[in-house]
Amino acid sequence: MRRDFLMRPLHLFFGFLALGAGWGGCGPVDLAGNVQHAGPIDGPFAVSDYFSQSGFMGDGMLSGFLTASTNEECKARPPKAEGNCYRFSYELGSEKWAGSYFQYPANNWGSQPGRKIEATFQDVSFFIAAEYSVTLPKGQGIGASCTALADCRPGLDCDAGSCQPARSQPLGEHCLVSGECEGEAQCLAQTCVPAGAGAAGEACAQGSDAACVAGLHCGVENDSYQCLAEGAGDVGAACSTRNDCRAGLYCRDDQCAPKTILGPFNFQVGGIAPTKPGLEYSDPIGVSYFASGDQPQPLVGPDWQQFTIDLGSTGAFDSLIGAFMWAVPFPQIDVMTEPSDYPYLADRSQPVVIYLDSVVFR
Amino acid sequence: MIAWAPRRVRQVLGRLALLALTWSAPAGAKSLTPGEVEGENGPRLNPFECHGRYEAATGNRTMAQVRVELEKKFDQLAEKEPASVSAMKYCVIARLKQRLGGSDAGEWFEKAIATDPAEPGYELFFGMYWSMARGARAPVVELAETHLYLALDKLEELRKAGLYRDYHQTVEDWTKKRLLVLYQQDGQPLLPWKAYEQTGAGRLAPGAFASAQLRLSRDTRDFFYNSEMRTFTGEKLFAQSDVRADRALTDRETWDLARAPLRGQLDTRLRLRHNFIGAVDLLYSAHQSKSAQIESFYMPTSNLVDVNVAHLGAGYERVIPLYPLFDLRLAGNYKRIERSGATEFLPELREQFDSFELKPSFSRFVGSDKITLDLTYVNMNITDLPGGVPEQALREKIIRGGKLEYALYSPLTMPAFPFGSGEPYRAATRGWAFYVGALQDDETYGVRRVVRRDLYGGTRFDSPARWALQLQGTYYQSRTIFVDPNQAAPQERTDTTQNFASARATAIYQYRLLDPDRTPGVGDSALGFAPDMLNLVIPVHWEAAVEGPNDYENVRGGAELWFKFFQQGIGGTAFLLTVGYDAQYFYNLGKTMHLFNAGLRMGWGDL
Numbered sequence: 018m019r020r021d022f023l024m025r026p027l028h029l030f031f032g033f034l035a036l037g038a039g040w041g042g043c044g045p046v047d048l049a050g051n052v053q054h055a056g057p058i059d060g061p062f063a064v065s066d067y068f069s070q071s072g073f074m075g076d077g078m079l080s081g082f083l084t085a086s087t088n089e090e091c092k093a094r095p096p097k098a099e100g101n102c103y104r105f106s107y108e109l110g111s112e113k114w115a116g117s118y119f120q121y122p123a124n125n126w127g128s129q130p131g132r133k134i135e136a137t138f139q140d141v142s143f144f145i146a147a148e149y150s151v152t153l154p155k156g157q158g159i160g161a162s163c164t165a166l167a168d169c170r171p172g173l174d175c176d177a178g179s180c181q182p183a184r185s186q187p188l189g190e191h192c193l194v195s196g197e198c199e200g201e202a203q204c205l206a207q208t209c210v211p212a213g214a215g216a217a218g219e220a221c222a223q224g225s226d227a228a229c230v231a232g233l234h235c236g237v238e239n240d241s242y243q244c245l246a247e248g249a250g251d252v253g254a255a256c257s258t259r260n261d262c263r264a265g266l267y268c269r270d271d272q273c274a275p276k277t278i279l280g281p282f283n284f285q286v287g288g289i290a291p292t293k294p295g296l297e298y299s300d301p302i303g304v305s306y307f308a309s310g311d312q313p314q315p316l317v318g319p320d321w322q323q324f325t326i327d328l329g330s331t332g333a334f335d336s337l338i339g340a341f342m343w344a345v346p347f348p349q350i351d352v353m354t355e356p357s358d359y360p361y362l363a364d365r366s367q368p369v370v371i372y373l374d375s376v377v378f379r
Numbered sequence: 380m381i382a383w384a385p386r387r388v389r390q391v392l393g394r395l396a397l398l399a400l401t402w403s404a405p406a407g408a409k410s411l412t413p414g415e416v417e418g419e420n421g422p423r424l425n426p427f428e429c430h431g432r433y434e435a436a437t438g439n440r441t442m443a444q445v446r447v448e449l450e451k452k453f454d455q456l457a458e459k460e461p462a463s464v465s466a467m468k469y470c471v472i473a474r475l476k477q478r479l480g481g482s483d484a485g486e487w488f489e490k491a492i493a494t495d496p497a498e499p500g501y502e503l504f505f506g507m508y509w510s511m512a513r514g515a516r517a518p519v520v521e522l523a524e525t526h527l528y529l530a531l532d533k534l535e536e537l538r539k540a541g542l543y544r545d546y547h548q549t550v551e552d553w554t555k556k557r558l559l560v561l562y563q564q565d566g567q568p569l570l571p572w573k574a575y576e577q578t579g580a581g582r583l584a585p586g587a588f589a590s591a592q593l594r595l596s597r598d599t600r601d602f603f604y605n606s607e608m609r610t611f612t613g614e615k616l617f618a619q620s621d622v623r624a625d626r627a628l629t630d631r632e633t634w635d636l637a638r639a640p641l642r643g644q645l646d647t648r649l650r651l652r653h654n655f656i657g658a659v660d661l662l663y664s665a666h667q668s669k670s671a672q673i674e675s676f677y678m679p680t681s682n683l684v685d686v687n688v689a690h691l692g693a694g695y696e697r698v699i700p701l702y703p704l705f706d707l708r709l710a711g712n713y714k715r716i717e718r719s720g721a722t723e724f725l726p727e728l729r730e731q732f733d734s735f736e737l738k739p740s741f742s743r744f745v746g747s748d749k750i751t752l753d754l755t756y757v758n759m760n761i762t763d764l765p766g767g768v769p770e771q772a773l774r775e776k777i778i779r780g781g782k783l784e785y786a787l788y789s790p791l792t793m794p795a796f797p798f799g800s801g802e803p804y805r806a807a808t809r810g811w812a813f814y815v816g817a818l819q820d821d822e823t824y825g826v827r828r829v830v831r832r833d834l835y836g837g838t839r840f841d842s843p844a845r846w847a848l849q850l851q852g853t854y855y856q857s858r859t860i861f862v863d864p865n866q867a868a869p870q871e872r873t874d875t876t877q878n879f880a881s882a883r884a885t886a887i888y889q890y891r892l893l894d895p896d897r898t899p900g901v902g903d904s905a906l907g908f909a910p911d912m913l914n915l916v917i918p919v920h921w922e923a924a925v926e927g928p929n930d931y932e933n934v935r936g937g938a939e940l941w942f943k944f945f946q947q948g949i950g951g952t953a954f955l956l957t958v959g960y961d962a963q964y965f966y967n968l969g970k971t972m973h974l975f976n977a978g979l980r981m982g983w984g985d986l
Contacts, residue, residue, distance in 0.1 A: 029705075029743055033752040036741065037781035040754045045777045045821045048828055048862045049869040053770045056867035069768045080674070080682065087766020101766055122826075123771055128621030133865040296621070 057133035063100025064119055064376040067132050068339045072118035076110030083107050083115045092372050095144045095321040102374040107346055109365055116343025127291030127298045131338035138328045141286050144374040147279035148319040150367040159251035172197035191361040193252055193275050195264035203227045204265030206278040207361040215244040224320035226264045234264035267319050279317040280345030283307030289338040301334040344371055421461020425546045426500020429470035437478055442747050442789050449475045466495030477512050480744030482702045500550045502530035510561050515708040515742035519698045521654050523561055530554045532579030552900030559945055563953035565650050566590030566982025575951025586652035590982030594644045598974045606855045608881050608922045608931040611636050613857055616877050618679040633930050634968050635680040640671035657697030665689045672720050686720035705743040712736050730762035747788045755780035771825035782816035809841030827861040849887040856880045879927035888917045907948030914941040930967050937961030955980040
């Protein structure tokens with residue numbers, strides 16, 4: 018009886034204690050279990066597998082100008098896409114340029130070593146595309162009825178009671194569709210430029226209408242860009258593919274819209290260095306697409322373009338903090354002067370959207 | 380078939396079988412037989428005779444003496460005496476066994492009821508046993524209501540038979556009050572059967588209750604009572620770290636981090652209750668904290684964003700008596716949470732994730748005392764950071780906690796200064812609890828994890844008079860651990876720049892301006908409002924750094940009023956109104972903050 022009196026509370030106490038201890042064992046998994054790839058990178062990889070989009074520069078330094086999203090609202094991914102797709106929505110600020118860092122670990126400004134690497138790479142490639150909105154000029158579009166020239170938008174004639182392309186804009190002048198340009202010309206980013214030599218069925222690089230002869234545009238056939246007869250859709254007409262639209266236009270959100278061109282951009286691998294004294298780590302390499310010798314600044318439009326940075330001459334490197342990219346949102350603007358020469362009809366109240374995809378080391 | 384099983388296992392299985400029978404075929408009050416009506420079972424006795432004899436046997440006695448009194452009660456059982464007299468004696472034994480923590484008290488209550496089945500008072504006392512003595516953090520509602528409704532049934536039978544005496548009015552009054560209190564946390568009854576004034580029909584009828592709790596505060600502390608010192612210091616250390624501002628925060632920034640956002644939270648619940656099932660809840664909650672969350676730790680005080688949280692969920696709660704082992708409270712819920720403002724750099728990000736919560740409690744009498752173990756497990760599968768590197772984007776929060784409490788209910792010898800005699804006196808307290816507990820919150824950010832631990836111990840003394848005093852010491856700790864994926868076999872390491880620990884001393888004095896225990900029946904009401912409880916609470920805290928920065932050391936004190944009342948006109952709904960004010964002084968910053976909180980609860984959960 019006495020023994021029972023003593024033992025019962027002790028049994029109970031230790032029983033409850035054991036229960037509590039067992040309960041405490043239901044914790045989170047070991048942190049090492051969260052590591053996707055332990056040890057140095059030892060082969061080709063997508064940047065987004067190891068490096069976080071974790072820093073902004075230029076106008077992005079201030080809240081509200083540059084918004085990044087990953088794998089959300091991307092364009093249709095390029096063929097054989099790898100890693101993440103990034104979408105940057107950029108409203109022009111006082112700096113007139115903005116950029117983003119990709120770092121390991123996130124927000125590493127030189128306080129920690131980069132990701133260790135035990136491999137050599139030939140190059141790093143990436144896809145990029147950009148688009149901005151255009152404000153339509155006053156006046157009726159192609160095919161609309163008219164009684165006088167003033168009824169039609171600039172670049173169109175009132176011909177037999179309907180607005181039609183005038184083929185009257187000289188090279189260098191504004192346009193929306195190629196039919197507005199005079200002679201053998203195409204409308205590239207709202208400017209008449211000399212037409213290319215691409216005949217029907219021939220390839221046209223990066224979806225550029227300027228590669229094709231007048232009257233054709235760079236359409237898509239069998240999943241490749243080819244010079245094709247232009248479509249009939251004017252600005253704002255419904256479309257399902259770019260083939261439905263006239264030369265100078267492309268299909269954006271199911272409507273024919275003027276093709277646009279991004280301003281100068283730079284993509285650099287490495288080059289992250291301590292931003293202030295006391296930080297001890299920096300990238301051993303810094304290879305930039307923008308500054309690659311005589312490479313001309315490419316025209317980045319709404320269609321994916323793939324660029325490659327040669328790493329063959331950098332030699333081996335054993336770690337990498339990251340990479341960064343910056344861009345000027347509009348062509349022709351001068352980041353150092355005000356006012357700038359903004360593109361014809363560019364709607365600066367709407368953000369410029371820049372897409373980056375499949376940044377891959379091989 | 381189960382003869383091979385150990386005795387206690389057989390007892391538990393037997394108890395479970397009994398419980399199953401209670402679920403499947405609870406006995407109702409049968410119509411009174413002529414013998415019962417005419418008193419063939421002996422003279423009709425006031426059941427409060429049982430109460431009086433119990434009081435006489437326990438007043439100013441030690442538990443050992445009460446045990447002796449119990450032995451005497453066994454000796455007083457005579458073989459040949461009227462059934463009503465035997466029933467009353469069984470009831471006294473049952474009450475004494477209840478007082479002594481005897482696991483077979485219920486059997487004696489059953490014996491009393493079986494011997495004098497017409498008497499509703501014994502059903503009331505048995506119902507009080509399940510609602511006031513047994514249970515784990517909550518009463519054994521299903522068994523308590525079974526006997527309380529049976530009491531109402533029997534009262535009705537007595538009324539029909541013309542045997543309803545004056546004292547039965549007291550039985551009825553107490554019974555209805557116990558039912559009011561039994562459902563007070565449930566909220567507003569939506570169906571009539573379990574609403575005030577109850578009838579015996581409520582026992583097997585379903586109950587539906589709507590509960591709403593509105594809380595407002597302007598406080599440095601969140602509604603989960605986290606340590607504000609640890610929160611502010613953690614924010615400062617992280618902002619100063621080399622992955623953020625990488626500099627010492629200015630005095631002004633440090634000063635500004637101590638903030639008291641305006642917070643509001645509405646918790647609503649639809650509770651479905653049935654005697655066979657327990658309580659099933661549908662939950663909805665909305666929370667907003669204005670300018671509470673740091674948008675970017677690069678500039679920690681430049682922009683604070685609102686945090687909005689809403690959840691929809693379902694829960695379950697039931698207390699299951701498993702004596703002779705223990706009483707077990709099963710409580711848990713699932714919630715689907717939508718949250719915005721909680722992710723750094725992404726104030727507009729709307730996270731949607733699942734949360735699971737388990738809160739079992741185990742409780743058992745040890746003699747007249749009671750030992751209780753409360754466990755908590757919360758798993759919040761927080762949305763991974765969108766688009767981040769997989770190993771850095773993972774988010775998860777797991778909270779584990781346990782609290783072991785030993786509550787003394789033995790009468791204590793007290794100094795008698797309030798009575799002027801200077802002589803010590805022995806009095807039954809309302810309980811003197813000693814407890815220890817631990818809580819660990821693991822919040823994972825990819826390959827980093829912030830580990831927050833609370834270790835605490837304290838005591839709460841509920842005096843036999845109107846006051847209560849709680850003293851608690853808490854040790855708070857925060858660590859950040861990480862692994863380096865560059866290592867072929869990553870080992871967990873501690874980021875010592877983020878280490879922090881503090882200690883808090885808490886004293887809470889409570890005075891019952893209006894004591895619910897002094898009104899065992901249903902209180903008087905005005906316009907349907909019956910005040911039940913009014914407490915003045917005076918909390919005082921002091922928190923100091925043990926490791927790491929001491930910027931946010933503080934003292935805090937204030938006063939709160941807790942007012943509970945029943946609205947008898949709308950089914951006996953319980954309301955709890957709380958208001959409080961605190962002043963908090965961060966003496967190393969020279970900053971004083973004036974804080975307030977208010978709450979109106981119609982039904983509630985764990986407070």
